[in-house]
Amino acid sequence: MKIQSIDGALWRKMVLSAGRYLGTKKDAVDALNVFPVPDGDTGTNMWLTLSSAARILEPKRLDSLSQLTRDAAQGALLGARGNSGVILSQFFTGVRQACEAAEQMDAAVFCAAMRLGAEMAFRAVMNPVQGTILTVMEEGARGAGLLAEAGETDVEALLKGARDGARSALKRTPEMLPILKQAGVVDAGGQGFVYILEGFLAGLRNREEPEDGVTEAPVETPAEDPAPAPGKIMKTDILYGYCTEMILRKKTRDLDLESIKAFLSDKGDSLLVVGAADACKIHMHTNVPGEVLSYGLNQCGGTLHDIKIDNLEEQAETAGLFAFAEPKAAVAAVAVAAGKGLEEIFKSLGADYVIAGGQTMNPSIQDFLEVMELLAAKEYILLPNNSNIVMAAEQAAKARKEGVYVVPSVTVPQGISALMAFNPELSAEENFDKMREAVKSVTTLEVTYAVRDADFEDYHIHEGEFLGFVERKLVYVGNSAEDTARALLARVIAPGYEIVTLYYGQDVLEFEARNLAEALSAQFPGMDVEFHQGGQPVYYYLISVE
Numbered sequence: 001m002k003i004q005s006i007d008g009a010l011w012r013k014m015v016l017s018a019g020r021y022l023g024t025k026k027d028a029v030d031a032l033n034v035f036p037v038p039d040g041d042t043g044t045n046m047w048l049t050l051s052s053a054a055r056i057l058e059p060k061r062l063d064s065l066s067q068l069t070r071d072a073a074q075g076a077l078l079g080a081r082g083n084s085g086v087i088l089s090q091f092f093t094g095v096r097q098a099c100e101a102a103e104q105m106d107a108a109v110f111c112a113a114m115r116l117g118a119e120m121a122f123r124a125v126m127n128p129v130q131g132t133i134l135t136v137m138e139e140g141a142r143g144a145g146l147l148a149e150a151g152e153t154d155v156e157a158l159l160k161g162a163r164d165g166a167r168s169a170l171k172r173t174p175e176m177l178p179i180l181k182q183a184g185v186v187d188a189g190g191q192g193f194v195y196i197l198e199g200f201l202a203g204l205r206n207r208e209e210p211e212d213g214v215t216e217a218p219v220e221t222p223a224e225d226p227a228p229a230p231g232k233i234m235k236t237d238i239l240y241g242y243c244t245e246m247i248l249r250k251k252t253r254d255l256d257l258e259s260i261k262a263f264l265s266d267k268g269d270s271l272l273v274v275g276a277a278d279a280c281k282i283h284m285h286t287n288v289p290g291e292v293l294s295y296g297l298n299q300c301g302g303t304l305h306d307i308k309i310d311n312l313e314e315q316a317e318t319a320g321l322f323a324f325a326e327p328k329a330a331v332a333a334v335a336v337a338a339g340k341g342l343e344e345i346f347k348s349l350g351a352d353y354v355i356a357g358g359q360t361m362n363p364s365i366q367d368f369l370e371v372m373e374l375l376a377a378k379e380y381i382l383l384p385n386n387s388n389i390v391m392a393a394e395q396a397a398k399a400r401k402e403g404v405y406v407v408p409s410v411t412v413p414q415g416i417s418a419l420m421a422f423n424p425e426l427s428a429e430e431n432f433d434k435m436r437e438a439v440k441s442v443t444t445l446e447v448t449y450a451v452r453d454a455d456f457e458d459y460h461i462h463e464g465e466f467l468g469f470v471e472r473k474l475v476y477v478g479n480s481a482e483d484t485a486r487a488l489l490a491r492v493i494a495p496g497y498e499i500v501t502l503y504y505g506q507d508v509l510e511f512e513a514r515n516l517a518e519a520l521s522a523q524f525p526g527m528d529v530e531f532h533q534g535g536q537p538v539y540y541y542l543i544s545v546e
Contacts, residue, residue, distance in 0.1 A: 002153070002154040002156070002157075003154060003155045003156045003204065004106060004107075004153060004154070004155065005104035005105055005106040005109075005155060006065070006104065006105035006110065006155055006204070007064075007065055007103070007104055007105075008062075008063050008064045008065040008066075008067065008068045008103075009061060009062070010203075010204065011065055011068050011069065011072075011105065012057045012060060012061070012063075012068055013203040013204070013206065014199075014200045014203035014204055015050070015053055015054055015057055015072055015200075015203070016054050016057060016058060016203065017199045017200065017202045017203025018050060018054075018195075018196045018197075018198075018199030018200050018203065019047070019050045019051050019053070019054035019199070020199065021195060021196075021198060021199035021202060022043070022046060022047045022050055022192065022195050022196055022199060023047055023051070025043065025192075025195045026043035026044050026046070026047040026192075027043065028043065028191075029042055029043025029044075029046065029188050029191050029192045029195070030042060030043040030044055030188070032185045032186060032187070032188035032191055033183075033185070033188065034179055034180065034183045034185065034456075035183075035454075035456065035467070035474065036183075036450045036451055036452045036453070036454040036456070036461055036463075036467075037448045037449070037450065037451065037467060037538070038360075038448065038449070038451045038538055039359040039360055039448070039538050040188070040360075041082060041359070041360045041361075041362065041388070042082065042084045042188035042189050042192060043188065043191075043192055044081075044360070045081040045082030045083075045084050045085040045362055045388075046082075046084050046085055046088050046189070046192040046193075046196075047192075048079060048081050048085065048364070049076050049079050049080045049081055049084075049085035049086075049088050049089055049364075050076065050088065050196065051079065052075045052076060052078060052079020052080075052364070052366075053071075053072040053073075053075035053076040053079065053092060054075070055075060055079075056071045056072070056074070056075035056247075057071055057072055057075070059305070059306075064103055065099055065102060065103055065104065065105060066099050066100055066101065066102060066103065067251075069092075069095050069096040069098075069099040069113075070096050070278065070279075071279070072092050072095070072096070073089070073092040073093045073095065073096035074279060076088060076089040076092040076093075077089045077092075077093065077365060077395070077399075078281075078364065078365055078366035078369070079364050079365070079366060080364055080365045080392055080395065081362040081363065081364045081392060082362040082388045082389070082391075082392070083125075083189075083387075083388050083390075083391045084133060084188070084189040084192065085362070085364075085392070086124060086365070086391040086392055086395055087121045087124055087125065087133055087134070087189065087391075088121075088133075088192075088193070088196075089365075089395075090117075090120040090121045090123070090124040091117035091118070091120065091121045091137060091193075092117070093117075093120050094113065094115075094116030094117035094118070094119060094120035094121070095113040095114075095116065095117050097116050097120070098112040098113035098115075098116045098117075099113060105155065106153070106155070107148050107152065107153045107154075107155060107158055108148070110144065110155050110158055110159070111141070111144050111145050111148045111158065114140060114141035114144050114145070114162055115141045115145065117137065117141070118134070118137040118138045118140070118141045121133070121134055121137050122134055122138070124391070124395075125391075129177070130176050130177075131172075131173045131174075131175075131176030131177035131180065131187060132173070132177070132187050132189060132190060133187060133189030133190045133192070133193050135169050135172075135173065135176065135187075135190065136166045136169045136170050136173070136187065136189075136190035136193050136194065137166070137193060138169070139165040139166055139168065139169035140162040140163070140165045140166035140169070140193070140197060141162065141165075142165055143161040143162050143163075143164055143165020143166065143168075144158040144159070144161045144162040144165070146161065146165075147161040155204070156201070156204055156205065159197065159200060159201055159204060160201065162197055163194065163197040163198060163201060166190070166193060166194045166197055167194055169190065170186050170187065170190045170191060170194050171186065173186050173187040173190055174186060182455060182456060182457070183454060183455075183456060184454075184455075240268040240269060240284075240285040240286050240287050241285075241286075241287050241311065242285065242286055242287065242289045242309050242310065242311060243283075243284075243285055243308075243309070243310040244268075244282075244283070244284055244285070244286055244289040244292050244293075244308075244309050245281070245282065245283045245306070245307070245308040245309075246281075246282050246292075246293065246296065246304050246305065246306060246307045246308070247279060247280070247281055247282075247304070247305040247306045248260075248279065248280050248281075248282055248296045248300060248302045248303075248304060248305075249278065249279045249302055249303050249305060250277075250278060250279075250300065250301060250302040250303070251278070252301075253277040253278040254277060255277050255278065255279075255280055255300060255302065256277075257277075257280055260280070260282070260295075260300065263295060263299070264282070264284060264286075264292065264295070267284070267286050267288060267291060267292060268284045268285045268286030268287065268288075269284070269285050282296070283370075289309050293307065329352060329375070329377045329378075329424060330377065330378045330379065330424070330427075331377060331378070331379045331380070331381060331424055331426070331427065331428045331431060332352040332353070332372075332375045332377035332379070332380050332381070333350060333351045333352055333380075333381045333383065333419060333422050333424075333431075334351065334352065334353050334354075334355065334368070334371055334372070334375070334380060334381070334382050334383065335351040335353075335354050335355070335383040335385060335415055335419065336354070336355045336356075336357045336358065336363060336383065336384050336385050336386060336389055336393075336415075337354055337355075337356070337357070337358060337385060337412060337415070337536075338356060338357060338358030338359070338361060338535075338536050338537060339358075339505070339506065339534045339535030339536035339537070340533075340535045341503070341532060341533035341534045341535040341536075342354075342412060342503065342534045342535060342536055343356070345416065345503075345532060345534075346383075346415070346416070346419060349416065349419040349420060349422070350419060350422050350424065351383075351419060352375055352377070353371050353374075353375060355367055355368070355371060357386070357389065358385070358386055358389075358412070358536065358537075358538075359386065359388075359537070359538045359539070360537070360538065362386070362388055362389050362392065363389065363392065364392065365392050365395050365396045365399065368382065368392065368393055368396035369396050369399060369400070372396070372400060372404070378403060379403040379404070379405070379427065379428035380400075380403065380404045380405070380428065381405050381407060381422065381428055381431055381432060381435065382396070382397065382404060382405070382406045382407065383407050383409050383415040383418060383419065383435075384406065384407075384408075384409060384410070384415075385409045385410070385411060385412050385414065385415035386410060386411070386412075387410040387472070390406065390408060390410065393406045394406050403428065404428075405428050405429065405431070405432040407432060407435045407436055407439060408436065408439065409439050410472075411444040411446075411472075411542070412444075412503065412534070412536070412542050413442050413444045413501070413503075413542060413543070413544030414439045414442055414444060416442075416544065417438045417439060417441055417442040417544065417546065418435035418436070418438045418439050419435070420438065421434045421435050421437070421438035422434075422435060441546055442544045442545065442546050443470065443471065443492055443544070443545040443546075444470075444471055444472075444542070444543070444544060444545075445468065445469065445470055445485070445488045445489065445492065445541070445542075445543035445544075445545065446468070446469040446472075446539050446541070446542055446543070447466060447467070447468055447469075447481050447484045447485050447488070447539060447540045447541040447543070448466070448467050448469075448538055448539045448540065449464060449465065449466050449467060449481075449540070450462065450463055450464060450465045450466075450467055450477075451463060456474060457474070459474065459477050461477055465477050465478065465479065466478045466479065466480060466481050466483075466484040466540070467484070468484040468485070468487060468488040469488075470488060470491065470492055475488065475491060476488055476491070481508065481540040481541060482512070482515070482516050482519070485502070485516060485520075485540075485541050485543060486516075486519065486520065486523060488543065489520060489523075489524065489543070489545070490523075492545055493524055493527070493545065497527070497545055497546065498527065498528060498546065499527070499528045499530070499544075499545070499546045500520060500524070500527055500528070500529045500530070500543065500544070500545055501529075501530045501531070501532065501543065501544045501546075502516065502517055502520075502529070502530070502531040502532070502541055502542075502543055503531075503532055503533075503534030503536065503541065503542040503543070503544075504531060504532075504533060504534055504540070504541055505534055505535065505536045505537065505538070505539050505540050505541065505542075506535050506536065506537055507540060508540050508541070510533065513531045513533075513541075514531060516531070516541075517529045517530070517531040
């Protein structure tokens with residue numbers, strides 16, 4: 001039987017199905033890493049992004065298509081992690097735009113949704129490259145469009161056309177990007193998107209598995225991110241006893257977020273109001289949770305969803321509650337780092353908040369938004385410190401609309417160098433200019449290990465060997481972390497360099513780092529060599545040369 005259109009209920013099934021299926025495939029997507037290093041996270045990021053959309057849709061069964069496509073887009077945007085997740089969230093934004101005035105997704109609307117989804121994804125990338133997920137999305141939209149032009153009206157046939165077009169483009173990605181061909185992999189993001197389309201098809205026909213016959217295993221559900229936690233407090237420090245959270249929705253789309261903030265501002269602390277005119281998330285600590293709920297229902301005239309009220313005193317007794325920091329600075333600096341040592345270093349240099357994240361654990365757009373709301377500063381400086389986090393930080397800045405500056409730090413040493421130039425007495429714009437220049441003054445070296453055999457450029461890599469990177473370019477393969485670090489420095493040390501700083505990871509003992517620092521001091525007389533515990537995963541050493 002042909003399917004002439006998709007309504008809200010069917011769209012919901014498709015998104016939930018895609019989330020479940022991608023959950024079974026995320027590890028396989030993660031493994032499609034050009035470098036054979038243990039930091040592949042494309043599949044996980046796409047799954048977490050899609051799961052954020054699915055989490056909003058899961059309790060809804062009767063809402064309209066236009067409402068549910070808005071919900072999916074909002075959920076994906078707030079939950080977007082990593083470059084692949086941000087790109088995927090923009091695809092859902094395009095789908096929302098196509099369905100804004102539609103109650104049924106017929107052939108024309110479906111093709112428009114695929115086309116706009118691909119276009120929005122392209123717009124999100126400053127320098128789009130063919131042979132990536134963008135190409136796969138574009139060819140998927142083209143596959144559906146060609147069938148529609150030939151007179152096809154069956155939406156299932158169009159979706160199959162989109163899947164086939166995406167699959168075909170995915171197979172060609174190694175021919176478009178030589179780096180993929182040499183690594184013997186297809187584009188990871190593109191593969192993730194193909195799995196999503198296959199999951200859509202399974203949901204469209206209400207099947208338990210996609211057409212390829214792979215039976216779905218029980219799928220883990222990602223835990224909802226806990227609220228940010230700037231500092232521990234004791235039970236006696238609790239001023240407001242109930243952590244109150246809810247989603248407030250209004251079909252007339254006239255929620256005034258500033259008015260909501262103003263009304264609730266004296267009812268407690270740790271206030272967060274994030275969203276849009278038709279739906280927003282409210283989080284706060286208060287002694288009158290009933291008054292908060294009543295306000296949403298009566299004065300805002302909305303409906304309440306996902307209500308959660310926790311007793312903070314009880315949590316403090318049993319789990320060591322975290323409260324929210326007080327700084328109401330004119331300019332607040334927010335950094336991203338993984339590892340207790342790095343977190344302490346960033347805080348000691350003046351970061352108002354350090355979001356736990358980095359390789360394999362990219363924070364979401366919502367993580368940035370919540371931290372900014374909780375710090376309640378006038379302006380913000382964001383330091384992503386990872387190339388796969390920059391896009392999420394930039395999207396968070398766009399969501400705030402003004403007063404947020406993203407320093408393009410793509411490594412931890414760059415972020416540290418930038419923060420050393422931070423002056424809270426200056427405006428965010430003045431700080432941004434100084435910090436952006438400081439990023440250019442440091443060269444980053446990284447030491448990690450290979451998780452599989454691989455050929456890359458002129459290197460024949462074996463599993464377990466140590467890999468050395470200079471500014472994310474592989475330049476050395478060694479037999480130990482220490483020898484690799486010494487070889488990297490021998491390549492980059494030149495007249496004018498004065499300081500070498502080692503940040504040793506969670507798998508390195510202090511005496512090993514000390515011995516390496518002493519060896520480097522002997523190898524490079526006149527260089528000031530320091531070492532600090534970073535505690536970072538994946539990388540044995542992060543090294544800055546200045």
